[in-house]
Amino acid sequence: MAVEAAVRTRELTKHFGPTVALDGLTLTIPRGEVFGFLGPNGAGKTTTIRLLLGLQRPTSGSCSIFASDSWADAVEAHRRLAYVAGEPMLWPGLTGEECLRFLGRLHGQVDTTYRELLVTRFRFDPAKKVRDYSKGNRQKIQLIAAFATRADLLILDEPTSGLDPLMEEVFRETIGEARGAGAAVFLSSHMLSEVEAVCDRIGILRDGRLVEQGTLAELRHLSQHVVDVTFPAEPPPLPAMEGVTATRIGANSVRFGVPGPVGPLLDALSGTGVVSLASREQSLEELFLSHYGTVDGDGAQGG
Amino acid sequence: MDEGAEVWVGRHAFRIERVRLTVVAAIAALYAAANVIGYRDTYPTLADRVRFASAFRGNLALRLFYGVPHDLASVAGYAEFRLIGLLSVVAAGWGVFAAVRALRGEEDDGRYELMQAGVIGRGALVTAVLAALTVECGVLWLAIAAALLLTGTAAGDLTAAQSIMVAAAAALPGFVFAMVGGLASQLAGSRRGAQALGGALVAAALLLRIAADLGRGLGGLRWLTPLGWAENLRPVTGLNPKALVLFAVAGLALGWATVVLASRRDLGAGLLATHRRPRSSQRLLGSPTQAAVRAELLTLTVWVVSAGLFAVIIGGFAQSISEQARRSGLARIAGEVTTVHGYLALSFVLFALAVSLFATSHIGALHDEESTGRLETLLALPVARRSWLAGRLAVATGSSIALGILVGLLAWAGAASQDAGVGIGDGIAAGSNCVPVALCFLGIGSLLFAVWPRVGVGAALAVVGAGFLWNLVGALVGAPSWLLAVSPFDHVAAVPLHEFDYPGGLGLLAIAVATGVAAVEVFARRDLRLG
Numbered sequence: 001m002a003v004e005a006a007v008r009t010r011e012l013t014k015h016f017g018p019t020v021a022l023d024g025l026t027l028t029i030p031r032g033e034v035f036g037f038l039g040p041n042g043a044g045k046t047t048t049i050r051l052l053l054g055l056q057r058p059t060s061g062s063c064s065i066f067a068s069d070s071w072a073d074a075v076e077a078h079r080r081l082a083y084v085a086g087e088p089m090l091w092p093g094l095t096g097e098e099c100l101r102f103l104g105r106l107h108g109q110v111d112t113t114y115r116e117l118l119v120t121r122f123r124f125d126p127a128k129k130v131r132d133y134s135k136g137n138r139q140k141i142q143l144i145a146a147f148a149t150r151a152d153l154l155i156l157d158e159p160t161s162g163l164d165p166l167m168e169e170v171f172r173e174t175i176g177e178a179r180g181a182g183a184a185v186f187l188s189s190h191m192l193s194e195v196e197a198v199c200d201r202i203g204i205l206r207d208g209r210l211v212e213q214g215t216l217a218e219l220r221h222l223s224q225h226v227v228d229v230t231f232p233a234e235p236p237p238l239p240a241m242e243g244v245t246a247t248r249i250g251a252n253s254v255r256f257g258v259p260g261p262v263g264p265l266l267d268a269l270s271g272t273g274v275v276s277l278a279s280r281e282q283s284l285e286e287l288f289l290s291h292y293g294t295v296d297g298d299g300a301q302g303g
Numbered sequence: 304m305d306e307g308a309e310v311w312v313g314r315h316a317f318r319i320e321r322v323r324l325t326v327v328a329a330i331a332a333l334y335a336a337a338n339v340i341g342y343r344d345t346y347p348t349l350a351d352r353v354r355f356a357s358a359f360r361g362n363l364a365l366r367l368f369y370g371v372p373h374d375l376a377s378v379a380g381y382a383e384f385r386l387i388g389l390l391s392v393v394a395a396g397w398g399v400f401a402a403v404r405a406l407r408g409e410e411d412d413g414r415y416e417l418m419q420a421g422v423i424g425r426g427a428l429v430t431a432v433l434a435a436l437t438v439e440c441g442v443l444w445l446a447i448a449a450a451l452l453l454t455g456t457a458a459g460d461l462t463a464a465q466s467i468m469v470a471a472a473a474a475l476p477g478f479v480f481a482m483v484g485g486l487a488s489q490l491a492g493s494r495r496g497a498q499a500l501g502g503a504l505v506a507a508a509l510l511l512r513i514a515a516d517l518g519r520g521l522g523g524l525r526w527l528t529p530l531g532w533a534e535n536l537r538p539v540t541g542l543n544p545k546a547l548v549l550f551a552v553a554g555l556a557l558g559w560a561t562v563v564l565a566s567r568r569d570l571g572a573g574l575l576a577t578h579r580r581p582r583s584s585q586r587l588l589g590s591p592t593q594a595a596v597r598a599e600l601l602t603l604t605v606w607v608v609s610a611g612l613f614a615v616i617i618g619g620f621a622q623s624i625s626e627q628a629r630r631s632g633l634a635r636i637a638g639e640v641t642t643v644h645g646y647l648a649l650s651f652v653l654f655a656l657a658v659s660l661f662a663t664s665h666i667g668a669l670h671d672e673e674s675t676g677r678l679e680t681l682l683a684l685p686v687a688r689r690s691w692l693a694g695r696l697a698v699a700t701g702s703s704i705a706l707g708i709l710v711g712l713l714a715w716a717g718a719a720s721q722d723a724g725v726g727i728g729d730g731i732a733a734g735s736n737c738v739p740v741a742l743c744f745l746g747i748g749s750l751l752f753a754v755w756p757r758v759g760v761g762a763a764l765a766v767v768g769a770g771f772l773w774n775l776v777g778a779l780v781g782a783p784s785w786l787l788a789v790s791p792f793d794h795v796a797a798v799p800l801h802e803f804d805y806p807g808g809l810g811l812l813a814i815a816v817a818t819g820v821a822a823v824e825v826f827a828r829r830d831l832r833l834g
Contacts, residue, residue, distance in 0.1 A: 050679075050831070050833075053679075053682075053683045054682075055679060055682055055683070055830070055831040056830040056831060057828075057829075057830060074682075074687075074688075075685045075686070075687050076685075078683060078684055078685040078686075079685045081683075083680075083683035083684075085676065085679060085680060085683075087676055089675055089676035089677045089679065089680050090677065090680065091594070091677065092411065093495075093598065094588075095581050095582075095583045097583040098583050098584065098585070098588060101585055101588060102588045102594065103680075103684070105588060105589055105590075106590070106591070106681070106684040106685070106686055107684050107685060108685060126583075127581070127583070128581070129581050131411060131493070142680075155683075
């Protein structure tokens with residue numbers, strides 16, 4: 001039997017007037033998987049989440065949560081998920097405890113013992129009014145309320161903004177528990193370290209389009225080796241090699257980006273009197289940059 | 304960079320108020336123009352005017368609402384009396400709440416975080432907001448002045464100086480009370496607290512003015528409040544520049560005190576705020592509708608107390624005002640209005656407006672829920688859109704019915720205390736009579752919210768204001784009856800003088816239900832506004 005899909009979207013598209021916020025997103029997230037949804041601000045991450053939650057209606061295409069249509073069967077879909085918004089928007093007049101109970105009662109399914117544990121684990125003081133909490137503490141209310149539902153799907157939009165590093169660690173631990181219990185997690189983020197640490201699979205969104213999708217290992221294949229070479233003097237001319245890029249990083253130094261095996265580069269370098277050579281794998285950070293570029297927004301290197 | 308931040312704060316304060324300010328200024332200008340034109344057309348000859356003046360000169364009901372008339376036999380004198388009396392109260396109420404919104408509201412919503420970042424000092428920020436509020440009062444002043452110049456001065460009925468000064472007397476209480484709102488924002492610990500404190504001060508000023516205008520030998524009380532100063536300015540019937548000095552001194556002193564207090568307190572704190580830990584309670588947190596009831600109780604209490612106070616006063620004067628009207632010969636002109644029941648029916652037109660504004664203010668809470676993103680939090684839970692909006696509308700409906708009936712009962716209590724011969728049934732009937740029109744506006748407002756979420760509550764309030772104004776002005780300018788019937792207020796019968804207008808009242812309720820149902824259906828189908 002196939003694993004039940006927590007999230008399934010098909011050609012999901014959303015236009016706001018002339019702006020295309022999301023363009024043909026097709027995605028499946030099975031239970032037990034932590035899916036990292038990466039992209040810069042304005043790429044369409046939040047739009048995707050609002051479509052998944054049925055807060056906005058797709059222009060075309062469809063999306064469903066455990067086979068319930070996000071728009072038409074929103075309430076049914078919401079019984080099986082818990083959502084954490086990027087900006088914690090709660091009721092300023094309620095206390096933290098009232099807020100947790102309110103969110104719990106509205107969701108209808110709460111593991112109160114686990115909630116107590118989470119309150120302790122996140123070191124949260126629930127006795128203050130929401131308006132008196134810092135952003136990080138308001139974020140904790142949302143996280144505790146969401147995890148305490150033990151929902152089959154967690155939809156998290158930049159959930160750790162405002163949390164200190166210690167709490168990020170707690171957050172990762174709790175995500176691990178949810179996955180262990182068979183929940184699917186949809187984690188939207190622009191923090192690569194977070195995604196690298198907790199996600200099984202990653203999708204990269206750019207200008208409303210999903211440009212890459214795969215496991216961390218698969219995406220690494222897209223990555224290059226970075227080889228920094230220092231010559232005794234002015235770098236000598238080298239024969240052109242397919243896909244290899246060369247960038248001057250010093251008077252006598254060149255950085256090579258090598259998409260495939262490094263053997264041909266080493267062959268070409270032999271006999272040039274290389275002073276030093278350092279080779280490493282491209283980090284996810286650099287992979288990310290190579291997809292979004294820095295200057296023209298297009299900067300795919302080595303291409 | 305500091306200067307840039309101050310400019311930003313000032314413009315931001317102006318921006319969040321611009322729609323409300325436009326509505327208030329437009330209504331004030333229309334009211335000014337309508338009074339000038341209406342008086343001129345209704346009493347074209349000097350003989351008409353003298354007859355009108357002698358009949359109404361000693362009328363206590365008019366004094367209650369507008370103050371003491373000094374010259375009712377000329378357009379200029381009438382404008383002074385009618386415009387300053389009512390518009391100064393409108394300006395005061397607007398000023399105090401605009402200041403709390405711009406200072407405490409924005410602070411509570413965390414929109415002044417640049418202050419925490421140290422880009423701008425608290426004192427400088429508050430100064431910038433108060434400056435913006437002063438400019439806004441200037442806009443209100445210019446709008447009223449323009450209306451008077453165009454309708455009064457152009458026809459030779461008021462001098463340009465009189466037009467400008469009448470407008471100033473109407474708008475200046477807005478300036479002083481904006482500073483009062485600024486001070487309340489520093490003293491109270493929250494937006495709610497600041498609104499309650501500021502609102503209570505406006506109400507107190509109004510009660511003092513009423514006492515000064517109605518009580519024998521209490522005229523000196525007028526020098527105690529900005530509303531009294533506006534009345535004492537008398538730009539047409541004997542300019543008293545002392546009042547102008549008082550406005551300037553009070554406004555600047557309050558503004559200075561606000562800035563001083565602001566620079567001394569912590570962000571989010573209030574000098575009168577208590578620091579006890581709040582108690583958590585699980586009452587009324589089982590559904591979004593229950594939570595709305597929880598928030599509603601305080602709002603309803605504030606409205607019942609403030610509107611109820613007026614109702615008691617109006618009821619309390621019923622006997623003496625109608626008696627006095629009969630003696631003055633007013634009965635020959637105004638007929639049955641001079642009976643106790645007629646007087647109550649006339650007064651309750653104002654409560655129909657108050658209950659309508661109260662009902663419509665709930666649309667503001669819906670907008671607030673959506674624009675802050677709290678609605679997103681709610682609707683991402685297993686909460687159906689239809690039941691959310693229907694629940695909120697049900698709470699607003701129940702609350703409006705309660706307000707209407709309570710106001711009626713309080714007016715009865717006031718009248719009964721003076722043995723005015725008003726039955727408890729009359730009070731309940733007069734109060735209930737305010738409800739259908741209020742629900743009609745609630746329905747229309749909810750449909751506006753569903754269809755145009757970006758327009759905001761200003762549009763819904765403008766519909767109420769326009770309806771009320773048209774009801775006042777339409778007949779004066781001789782509009783045909785089918786055009787008058789466009790205003791929902793046209794279908795509010797003069798209860799308890801007449802019977803409840805069943806076709807009209809049921810028609811209003813039918814519109815309320817139809818627009819409410821349409822709103823729920825439209826809302827269920829539209830995109831949520833981005834937070």
